[in-house]
Amino acid sequence: MTAAAPKPAPSRPLLAVRALRLETASVPPRPLVHGLDLDVQPGESVGIVGESGSGKSLTARAVAALLPGTVRAFGSVVADGREIIDSRSGRPGGLYGRAPEGHRGRTVSLLMQDPFTMLHPLRTCGRQIADGIRAGAPGTSRRGAALAVTERLAEVGLAPGTADRYPHELSGGMRQRAALAAALAPGPRLLIADEPTTAVDAHHQGEVLALIRRLQQARGMGLLLITHDLRVAFSACDRLYVMYAGTMLESGPARDIETHPAHPYTAALLAAEPSVRERYETLPATRPAAGPAAPATGCPFAARCAWAEADCRTAEPVPHPVGDSTGPGGRLTACRRMPAVAADVAAATRRTVAVTVSERTARPLLQVRGARKSYGGHEVLHGVDLEVPEGGAVGLVGESGSGKSTLARLVTGLEQLDGGRIVIAPDAAREDTGGRDTEPLLLAPGRPARGSRLALASAVQIVFQDPYSSLNPVHTVGSALREAAASPAARRRGDSTTTPVPTAEELLESVGLPAAYAARRPAALSGGERQRVAIARALAVRPRLLVCDESVSALDVSVQAQILTLLARLRQELGLSLLLVTHDLAVARQATDQLYVMHRGRIVERGRTDRVLDHPEAPYTRQLLAALPGSPALPGDSGTSRRTEG
Amino acid sequence: MTTTSPATGQSPQTSAAPSPGPARRAGHPLAAYAARRLAAAVALLLVVSLAVFALLALAPGDLARTLLGTRSATPQALAAVRSAHHLDDPFLVQYWHWLAAALHGDLGVSVRTGAPVTQAVGDRIGLTLQLALGGFVLALLAGIPFGTLAALRRGRATDRIVQGLGVIGLSAPAFASGLLLVHLFALRADWLPAFGAGDGGTLDRLRHLVLPCVALALSVTGLLLKLTRAAVLRELDADHTAFALARGVPPREVLLRHVLRGALLPIATGAGLVLAYLVAGTVMVEATFALPGLGRLLVDSVTYKDVPVVQAVALLAASAVITVNLVVDLLTPLIDPRIRTGGTR
Known part of the structure; x- marks a missing residue:
C-alpha cells in the first residue's frame, strides 16, 4: 500500500x-x-x-x-x-x-453538510462562534470575543444581531452562513x-x-x-x-x-x-x-x-x-x-443534443385550476393553475417551501384542496367503447368520496424522494409489488383499461431489474434499485400519470441518469404522462417538455422547458439560473439577496 | 427540497424568512404556554379528585357504617354521619361538598382515631418528603454521572459494568435491597440504625434516613442511568458535537456545554417522572425500615378501612405527581428555546 x-x-x-x-x-x-x-x-x-x-x-x-x-x-x-x-x-x-x-x-476546521443539525439547537449563534474564537486564541476576553463574533458575522454577510439568535430562528441559508462563521472562527x-x-x-x-x-x-x-x-x-x-x-x-x-x-x-x-x-x-x-x-x-x-x-x-x-x-x-x-x-x-460518452422538443397539442390529462391550500391558517398555494397533456412530461420547479410538493400531494389525493379544482380527463382509449370512466374525474375542496379517491389512485401514482423510507423494510420486493397490483385502485383501473394486470416479475423487468429481485428485501438493494422498485410499484396500478416528487434528487448522478433514462423509456412504451417535481433545473431540462416555475405558492413562469430556461422572463427564474454553480453570477444580484436575508 | 422529506415541504415556515426579533416577542407565547399547562394540571387534579372521592362510594357495605368505623352504630350516630357527609344527596352533590371542604383544608375525620385527617397526614408528610427527596438526590448524583460515563465509554467494559449494576439495582425490590443494607451496615457493621425515624434531633434523623434513602435511590438509579446514557449518546452522535470538536472547542467544554446541555431536557423530564414515582412510592421502604411516614399510614388505613385517610393520601400522592409534572413542563421552555419561541425545529 x-x-x-x-x-x-x-x-x-x-x-x-x-x-x-x-x-x-x-x-x-x-x-x-x-x-x-x-x-x-x-x-x-x-x-x-x-x-x-x-x-x-x-x-x-x-x-x-x-x-x-x-x-x-x-x-x-x-x-x-x-x-x-x-x-x-x-x-x-x-x-x-x-x-x-x-x-x-x-x-484544520470542518464545515459539515446539514445546516439544520450542525449548530447546537439550544445555544445562540454568537456563543457557538465565540467558542470557536476562544479555541483559536485561548484566553480571549469576553469583550474581545464579542467583537470578534460581530466581525465573523459581517464576514459572512450576517447582521450583528444574529449573534443573539438561536439556529431555529434562522433560514437554512442563514444557518449555513452562521456555521461557516463558526468554522472559520478559530482561524x-x-x-x-x-x-x-x-x-x-x-x-x-x-x-x-x-x-x-x-x-x-x-x-x-x-x-x-x-x-x-x-x-x-x-x-x-x-x-x-x-x-x-x-x-x-x-x-x-x-x-x-x-x-x-x-x-x-x-x-x-x-x-x-x-x-x-x-x-x-x-x-x-x-x-x-x-x-x-x-x-x-x-x-x-x-x-x-x-x-x-x-x-x-x-x-x-x-x-x-x-x-x-x-x-x-x-x-x-x-x-x-x-x-x-x-x-x-x-x-x-459523447452526448448528442436533442434536436427539438415535439410541439404537441395533445388534450390535457390533468388540469389544476386555482388550487389553494393552507396549513394552520397559512396559505401555501395561492390559486395555482397547471396542466399536464396526455403523454406529456411536465416539470414543476421551485425551492423548498415554494409549495411544489404540496401541489404534487394534492394531485395524488394525499392532501385535500381548500379551493379551486383538479380535473382528470377521461381515458381517451375507452371513450369510444363506452367504458365506465368516460366522465372526467373532478376533485373539489373537501374530502372526496371513496369512489373518487379510488378513481384518482387508479389514474395517478406518485414516486417519492427517498427510496429508503418509501419501501417497507419487512416486505419482499415481490410482495410489495403484488400488493400494489391487487390494490382496490388497480382493480378499479382494470375496469377502464385493456392492459392486463402485470405480475411482479413483469414489473421488475419493465424497470430494468432482474425478476429474481422479487424475493429480495429492500435492505439488499442499492438506492437506485430501490427507486426502480418504487417506480415499479407505482406502475403496478397501470396509472396514466406518474408524479415524481424529487424522485431522483437523493440519488447519485450516475444512478440519476439511469432513472431519468428509465422514465423516458416508460413514457414512450406505456404512453405514461409525467409530472416531475424537482428543485434541479438541469434534471427538468433533460426530462420535461413543459416547465412551471413556482415561487411562494404561485406559478411565476410557464412555457416550453427550453424556452423558459434559455430565455427566462420572470425575475425569479433568472435568479434561479444565476444561482447555479458555475453560472456567471451577477455580483449585484447576490449582494441584494444577501442583504434581504441578513 | 434538496434533502428535506416531502413531508417537510408542507411546512411553509421552514423556508420563509423569519420575521425580525421572534426572541423579543417571546414573553407572550411563553405566558400562554404556562397558562395552558397550569389549566391542564388543574383539570387533571379535578378528575383525580373525582376518582378519589368515588373510592368512598365504591367502599363495600353501608357507607355510614364504614365511616363510623369502630364506634358503636347507634341510630343517632348513623344519622349524624349521614348528615355530616351529605350521604342522602346525589353523588355529584356529595362530591361538591367534599371538594369544597377539601379546598378549605378539611378532609374529614379519621375513622380509626377520630382525629382530623389533615392532622394525621401532616404528622407524617415531613418524613416521607425527606425520604423521597433524599432518595431522589442520591439517585441523581449516581445516575447522571455514571450514565454519562457509560455513554462516553460506549461498548467498552466500563459501560457494560455500569449498565449491569444499574439493572441489578433496578430489578431488586426496595425491601430486598433494604434488608441487605440493614444486614450489612446496621447488623454487621453497626454503623447506622436499622429502623425507626430517630428521636427527633436533626443529626439523628439524618442517620436514620441514610439507609432508607439509599434503598429507595437504588430502585430508580438504574432508570436515570439508562436515560442519561441514551440522551448523552444521542448528543455525542449529533452533528453539532462533531462540529464543535472540529472547530477546536476543547473536549471538556464540548462535554459540559454542548453534550450535557443538549441531554438536559430528556434527563429533566425523566427525573421529574422519577421524583413523582418516589413521592408516591415510599411504602415499601417505610415498611422495611419501620418509618412512620405516609406510606405506613396508607397501609394501615387500608387495613382498617379508614376511607377518609386513604382518600387524603391518594389525593396527596396524585397532587405530588401532577405538581412535579407541571414543574417539569414549566422548566422545558427555559431549557429549550425552540419551545420558547414556538419554532419548528
Missing part, C-alpha cells in the same frame, strides 16, 4: 496524506478507503469528488481527526508539519480521540467543507460557494471541498481527486478533468451530469452497480466498466501519470487501460 507516486513538492504542503487506509474496527476489518494520497498546498482549493460510498466524507473526517470510534486509520496524515495518525493503534476516534494541540481549530489554515451546498436550497448554492471561495482567497486559506456534484467541484476547485468505492481513480487540475477525463468512471460521471443549457437525446448511463458491495480485488469500477479486461478485475489499480504531465499537480489516473482506450471512452 505504499505505491505513492513521488511528488517533489515546491514548498511544504499544508496537508499531505500518504497511503491513508481506513477500515472498520470490526473483526475481520472491512476496508473503507484503500491507500489514498492527497496534497493541499497553502491557499489551494482542492476537491474530492465521489458518489455515495466512495469514502470521501470519511477521508475528510480522518483529516480533521474526527473519525467515529468504529473506524481505524493507518498511513500518514501530516497537517502543517504534524503527523496526526498513530498507526500502531489505528487511533480510534470518538469524543476524546486525540489530536495534536491546535490541530482541530487552528490548523484555520485549512477549511474542509463536506458537501456544503447539498442541504442548501438551489437558490443559495452558488452564493454559499462564492462566499466560501471569497473567504478562502481573502484569508489565504487552503480549502478541501468534498462533494458529489461535479458542477460544484469544477466551479470552486483548482485541483480534483475523483474517488470511487474507497479508491482514488483520477486526479489533476479541475479544468483538465472537465475537458479530458482520464478514467472511464470520470467520463461516465461527466456524461451522466444533466445540463441546464442543453437537452440530450439520452444521458449515457453506466451499467448499474452489481449491488451495494464492492469487489475485494482489482479495480472497483471494473464491474461497471465497458472497457474492463480480465486484468482489471485482479490487479490492484495503481495511479500513474497521464501523458507527459509529471510533477506536482500533474494528472494521475488509476485506469490501467489509459491512455489506450481514451479515444473510445471519449466517443462512447
Whole structure:
C-alpha cells in the first residue's frame, strides 16, 4: 500500500496524506478507503469528488481527526508539519480521540453538510462562534470575543444581531452562513467543507460557494471541498481527486478533468451530469452497480466498466501519470487501460443534443385550476393553475417551501384542496367503447368520496424522494409489488383499461431489474434499485400519470441518469404522462417538455422547458439560473439577496 | 427540497424568512404556554379528585357504617354521619361538598382515631418528603454521572459494568435491597440504625434516613442511568458535537456545554417522572425500615378501612405527581428555546 507516486513538492504542503487506509474496527476489518494520497498546498482549493460510498466524507473526517470510534486509520496524515495518525493503534476516534494541540481549530476546521443539525439547537449563534474564537486564541476576553463574533458575522454577510439568535430562528441559508462563521472562527489554515451546498436550497448554492471561495482567497486559506456534484467541484476547485468505492481513480487540475477525463468512471460521471443549457437525446448511463458491495480485488469500477479486461478485475489499480504531465499537480489516473482506450471512452460518452422538443397539442390529462391550500391558517398555494397533456412530461420547479410538493400531494389525493379544482380527463382509449370512466374525474375542496379517491389512485401514482423510507423494510420486493397490483385502485383501473394486470416479475423487468429481485428485501438493494422498485410499484396500478416528487434528487448522478433514462423509456412504451417535481433545473431540462416555475405558492413562469430556461422572463427564474454553480453570477444580484436575508 | 422529506415541504415556515426579533416577542407565547399547562394540571387534579372521592362510594357495605368505623352504630350516630357527609344527596352533590371542604383544608375525620385527617397526614408528610427527596438526590448524583460515563465509554467494559449494576439495582425490590443494607451496615457493621425515624434531633434523623434513602435511590438509579446514557449518546452522535470538536472547542467544554446541555431536557423530564414515582412510592421502604411516614399510614388505613385517610393520601400522592409534572413542563421552555419561541425545529 505504499505505491505513492513521488511528488517533489515546491514548498511544504499544508496537508499531505500518504497511503491513508481506513477500515472498520470490526473483526475481520472491512476496508473503507484503500491507500489514498492527497496534497493541499497553502491557499489551494482542492476537491474530492465521489458518489455515495466512495469514502470521501470519511477521508475528510480522518483529516480533521474526527473519525467515529468504529473506524481505524493507518498511513500518514501530516497537517502543517504534524503527523496526526498513530498507526500502531489505528487511533480510534470518538469524543476524546486525540489530536495534536491546535490541530482541530487552528490548523484544520470542518464545515459539515446539514445546516439544520450542525449548530447546537439550544445555544445562540454568537456563543457557538465565540467558542470557536476562544479555541483559536485561548484566553480571549469576553469583550474581545464579542467583537470578534460581530466581525465573523459581517464576514459572512450576517447582521450583528444574529449573534443573539438561536439556529431555529434562522433560514437554512442563514444557518449555513452562521456555521461557516463558526468554522472559520478559530482561524484555520485549512477549511474542509463536506458537501456544503447539498442541504442548501438551489437558490443559495452558488452564493454559499462564492462566499466560501471569497473567504478562502481573502484569508489565504487552503480549502478541501468534498462533494458529489461535479458542477460544484469544477466551479470552486483548482485541483480534483475523483474517488470511487474507497479508491482514488483520477486526479489533476479541475479544468483538465472537465475537458479530458482520464478514467472511464470520470467520463461516465461527466456524461451522466444533466445540463441546464442543453437537452440530450439520452444521458449515457453506466451499467448499474452489481449491488451495494464492492469487489475485494482489482479495480472497483471494473464491474461497471465497458472497457474492463480480465486484468482489471485482479490487479490492484495503481495511479500513474497521464501523458507527459509529471510533477506536482500533474494528472494521475488509476485506469490501467489509459491512455489506450481514451479515444473510445471519449466517443462512447459523447452526448448528442436533442434536436427539438415535439410541439404537441395533445388534450390535457390533468388540469389544476386555482388550487389553494393552507396549513394552520397559512396559505401555501395561492390559486395555482397547471396542466399536464396526455403523454406529456411536465416539470414543476421551485425551492423548498415554494409549495411544489404540496401541489404534487394534492394531485395524488394525499392532501385535500381548500379551493379551486383538479380535473382528470377521461381515458381517451375507452371513450369510444363506452367504458365506465368516460366522465372526467373532478376533485373539489373537501374530502372526496371513496369512489373518487379510488378513481384518482387508479389514474395517478406518485414516486417519492427517498427510496429508503418509501419501501417497507419487512416486505419482499415481490410482495410489495403484488400488493400494489391487487390494490382496490388497480382493480378499479382494470375496469377502464385493456392492459392486463402485470405480475411482479413483469414489473421488475419493465424497470430494468432482474425478476429474481422479487424475493429480495429492500435492505439488499442499492438506492437506485430501490427507486426502480418504487417506480415499479407505482406502475403496478397501470396509472396514466406518474408524479415524481424529487424522485431522483437523493440519488447519485450516475444512478440519476439511469432513472431519468428509465422514465423516458416508460413514457414512450406505456404512453405514461409525467409530472416531475424537482428543485434541479438541469434534471427538468433533460426530462420535461413543459416547465412551471413556482415561487411562494404561485406559478411565476410557464412555457416550453427550453424556452423558459434559455430565455427566462420572470425575475425569479433568472435568479434561479444565476444561482447555479458555475453560472456567471451577477455580483449585484447576490449582494441584494444577501442583504434581504441578513 | 434538496434533502428535506416531502413531508417537510408542507411546512411553509421552514423556508420563509423569519420575521425580525421572534426572541423579543417571546414573553407572550411563553405566558400562554404556562397558562395552558397550569389549566391542564388543574383539570387533571379535578378528575383525580373525582376518582378519589368515588373510592368512598365504591367502599363495600353501608357507607355510614364504614365511616363510623369502630364506634358503636347507634341510630343517632348513623344519622349524624349521614348528615355530616351529605350521604342522602346525589353523588355529584356529595362530591361538591367534599371538594369544597377539601379546598378549605378539611378532609374529614379519621375513622380509626377520630382525629382530623389533615392532622394525621401532616404528622407524617415531613418524613416521607425527606425520604423521597433524599432518595431522589442520591439517585441523581449516581445516575447522571455514571450514565454519562457509560455513554462516553460506549461498548467498552466500563459501560457494560455500569449498565449491569444499574439493572441489578433496578430489578431488586426496595425491601430486598433494604434488608441487605440493614444486614450489612446496621447488623454487621453497626454503623447506622436499622429502623425507626430517630428521636427527633436533626443529626439523628439524618442517620436514620441514610439507609432508607439509599434503598429507595437504588430502585430508580438504574432508570436515570439508562436515560442519561441514551440522551448523552444521542448528543455525542449529533452533528453539532462533531462540529464543535472540529472547530477546536476543547473536549471538556464540548462535554459540559454542548453534550450535557443538549441531554438536559430528556434527563429533566425523566427525573421529574422519577421524583413523582418516589413521592408516591415510599411504602415499601417505610415498611422495611419501620418509618412512620405516609406510606405506613396508607397501609394501615387500608387495613382498617379508614376511607377518609386513604382518600387524603391518594389525593396527596396524585397532587405530588401532577405538581412535579407541571414543574417539569414549566422548566422545558427555559431549557429549550425552540419551545420558547414556538419554532419548528
